[in-house]
Amino acid sequence: MxxxxxxxxxxxxxxxxxxxxxxxxxxxxxxxxxxxxxxxxxxxxxxxxxxxxxxxxxxxxxxxxxxxxxxxxxxxxxxxxxxxxxxxxxxxxxxxxxxxxxxxxxxxxxxxxxxxxxxxxxxxxxxxxxxxxxxxxxxxxxxxxxxxxxxxxxxxTTGAGLHKRGYRIDQVEAPLKETLAAALVKLTNWTPDKTLVDPFTGSGTIPIEAALIGQNIAPGFNRDFSAQEWDFLPQSIWDEALEEAEDIANYDQPLSITGSDIDHNAIEIATNNALEAGLADLIEWKQMNVKDLRPKSDVGYLIGNPPYGERLNDRDEVESLYSSLGGIMKDFPKWNVYILTAHEKFEKHYGIQASKKRKLFNGFIKADYYQFFGKKS
CATH class of the missing domain: 3.30.2130.30 (VC0802-like)
Structure with a gap:
């Protein structure tokens, strides 16, 4: 061969x-x-x-x-x-x-x-x-x-899909896949020296993936793969890959990442998942209503996957949520805001037209990734 x-x-x-x-x-x-x-x-x-x-x-x-x-x-x-x-x-x-x-x-x-x-x-x-x-x-x-x-x-060669990083020990209903969460971060021009906030954090996936990216930690570091059991593949290729990952990880990179959610249970789950990922000290978690969000810095990144209001009885509440978020972020014009939602009238309720939109799939749900670019300093 x-x-x-x-x-x-x-x-x-x-x-x-x-x-x-x-x-x-x-x-x-x-x-x-x-x-x-x-x-x-x-x-x-x-x-x-x-x-x-x-x-x-x-x-x-x-x-x-x-x-x-x-x-x-x-x-x-x-x-x-x-x-x-x-x-x-x-x-x-x-x-x-x-x-x-x-x-x-x-x-x-x-x-x-x-x-x-x-x-x-x-x-x-x-x-x-x-x-x-x-x-x-x-x-x-x-x-x-x-x-x-x-x-x-x-x-x-993989076994369980690559989204199975190994850190998610619990999850909220309909969690965001880790691969999609990483994509949402990578589709921005966020760098690890900038503040990042996720006000709809759920299981904590976006902040955790951002922290892994920020410190250049290989996402598959804590799991196994099917091909590791293949006899013809020398163990040395896995040892060398792990050694390379360890060598180029930047564990000293300071990060300013916050995940918040209105649900106390979600914050507990997110905290435990971050602990399992070895990132416990790098992410701040808060139980908080989005309407109480007040960014602490003039410049930063908000990346979120809010409720979509798919059930009719949730729609009014979700649309009110979008309006509140838009009203808050108007006061922070230098912030970059990235929102994934399947709600077709998100921009109308948010109150601003997106700088850019990108079509993505959250599982089988067709969604748009709305990108609002902050004003340059």
């Missing part, structure tokens, strides 16, 4: 550009961006480094092969032709997942079954096994993705 791989970093719609920038910052070039993913070349070390460092990607996969298939026979034969023995040991537990869009092979369960049979057949031949595979070993997650009859076979 060659040490040169093609890797795929998957991302939520709208975040591909951020993932591409993160990969460039990690030193990867010749990047190909497609809907929901960024494709790039690397050696084995890239598996460890990208899983450890990517803040806004969902997962990292190894591309095994791409080909066209218009029949189940073609899918079987071309899957079987792949060198699966380079990746999977003879006792591998093979878990095949799939998706298909605008393709002749539209039955996902059938595609998954055929790919599994083809892989098993290949391994039986290569390992000279004349009985069923035991599948008693490490789990390998294979994905068959078919788009317009083009088949992509890949192997997941």
């Amino acid at each position: 060659t040490n040169q791989l093609t890797l795929i970093a998957t991302a939520a719609m709208g975040l591909e550009g951020l993932v591409k920038q993160e990969l460039q910052d990690l030193g990867y070039h010749d990047l190909q961006t497609e809907n929901g993913k960024v494709i790039f070349k690397s050696d084995f070390s890239g598996i460890a480094r990208t899983n450890l460092w990517l803040r806004t990607a969902d997962r990292v996969k190894v591309l095994i092969e791409e080909f066209n298939a218009y029949s189940f026979d073609e899918l079987f034969e071309q899957t079987k032709a792949c060198p699966w023995e380079d990746w999977l040991p003879e006792d591998a537990f093979i878990h095949v997942v799939g998706k298909s869009h605008k393709s002749k092979l539209y039955s996902v369960p059938d595609c998954q079954s055929i790919v599994k049979k083809a892989i098993v057949s290949r391994l039986q031949e290569q390992y000279h096994i004349h009985s069923r595979l035991e599948e008693s070993g490490v789990r390998y997650k294979v994905e068959v993705a078919i788009l317009k009859d083009r088949v992509t076979l890949s192997l997941d």
Whole structure:
């Protein structure tokens, strides 16, 4: 097996550009961006480094092969032709997942079954096994993705999605994904020497992600990944990636980050999550109504994911909240305000037209990221 791989970093719609920038910052070039993913070349070390460092990607996969298939026979034969023995040991537990869009092979369960049979057949031949595979070993997650009859076979290196940082020990209802929270921070031009406030903090995800960014702490530092169990990957790549992360973290960077919420329980949850992330002393938490918000500095950043008012009986209260926030921030014209909401008339209630808007998805909810740029000093 060659040490040169093609890797795929998957991302939520709208975040591909951020993932591409993160990969460039990690030193990867010749990047190909497609809907929901960024494709790039690397050696084995890239598996460890990208899983450890990517803040806004969902997962990292190894591309095994791409080909066209218009029949189940073609899918079987071309899957079987792949060198699966380079990746999977003879006792591998093979878990095949799939998706298909605008393709002749539209039955996902059938595609998954055929790919599994083809892989098993290949391994039986290569390992000279004349009985069923035991599948008693490490789990390998294979994905068959078919788009317009083009088949992509890949192997997941990540395991639990990259948003699972390992610090969220509790959460409020409908929490913001860690990857999206990191994206909301990275889509601003906040720098760690500036004040940052989240007045709708919920589980504390935006302040925690901002603190990780501010001190250049790798978001995957406190978790494990599927590929760590792969025999052919030397332990040294993980050790070196962790050592690199430790060396370039800036634990001495002072931060001014505050998270507040009207809900006492949310503040307790956020405090415990920050403690689990090792950031207990870096973030100030307050139980506070947004209407009582009064920034302490002339310049700063407000980043928030307020309630959207999706339930009709909540709408009046939510719209009043938006109006209050807009009225308060008018008195702080040098502040940069960034709000993610699915409420289509947010600007009307906030009272100011956004400098810029960006379409994002909060889970399956289509939302806008409203950006109000502060006046320059």
